[in-house]
Amino acid sequence: MAAITLEARNRRTMLWAFFGALAMLGLGFASVPLYRLFCQVTGFGGTTQVATQSDADLAAQQAASAGGVSYSIRFDANTARDMPWTFEPVQVTDRVPVGQRDMATYIARNNSSVPITGTATFNVEPAQAGIHFKKIQCFCFTEQVLQPGQEVRMPVLYYVDPAVLDDPDMAGVEQITLSYTFHRKPGEAAQ
Incomplete structure (x- = not known):
C-alpha cells in the first residue's frame, strides 16, 4: 500500500x-x-513611440503652451559589420520646437554587387526621452531593399511630444540623439 x-x-x-x-x-x-x-x-530603453497624423496635429496644437522650448536633435547612423552599405544622416543636428513636426533625412547606398535587404534598429538617448520622441513615418518601419550601387534618401517624420515639459526626468536634457543601425536581413547570405 x-x-x-x-x-x-x-x-x-x-x-x-x-x-x-x-x-x-x-x-x-x-x-x-x-x-x-x-x-x-x-519608451523603456530609448524605444521611440509611433504616432499617427492626428496625434501629431494634437501635439502641434498643444505646442503653443510650450513657450518656445526646443531640443537639439542629433542624428546617428551605423551599419552592422556584415552590411556593405554606406549610411549617414544628411544633417547631423537640428533644433526642433516641442510639438512641431520635423523631418530628418538619411542617405543609404549599397556598395556591393548584389541586392541587399536591410532592417534598421533604432533607439533614443537619453533613454527617458524615448517615450516623448514620436515618429509618424520612418524607413525603419519596413525592410529596405537596395540594388547594387543604388543610393536612396530615407526620411523620418517626427516630433517631440509636449508631455516632455511635465516630465521631471527630462529636466536638464538639452539634446536627444536618434540612432539607427542597419542590419542585413536575417537569413540573407553575406557576399
Whole structure:
C-alpha cells in the first residue's frame, strides 16, 4: 500500500515538473515579443513611440503652451559589420520646437554587387526621452531593399511630444540623439 502511495506521489511530482518546464519554455518564447511590446508602450530603453497624423496635429496644437522650448536633435547612423552599405544622416543636428513636426533625412547606398535587404534598429538617448520622441513615418518601419550601387534618401517624420515639459526626468536634457543601425536581413547570405 505504501508503495502505491509513493508511486502516485512520484507520478504527481513528475507531472508538476513537466508542466512547470512546459510553462517555462512558453515564457521563454513569449519573452521577446512581450519585452518589445513593453518597450514600445513605455519608451523603456530609448524605444521611440509611433504616432499617427492626428496625434501629431494634437501635439502641434498643444505646442503653443510650450513657450518656445526646443531640443537639439542629433542624428546617428551605423551599419552592422556584415552590411556593405554606406549610411549617414544628411544633417547631423537640428533644433526642433516641442510639438512641431520635423523631418530628418538619411542617405543609404549599397556598395556591393548584389541586392541587399536591410532592417534598421533604432533607439533614443537619453533613454527617458524615448517615450516623448514620436515618429509618424520612418524607413525603419519596413525592410529596405537596395540594388547594387543604388543610393536612396530615407526620411523620418517626427516630433517631440509636449508631455516632455511635465516630465521631471527630462529636466536638464538639452539634446536627444536618434540612432539607427542597419542590419542585413536575417537569413540573407553575406557576399
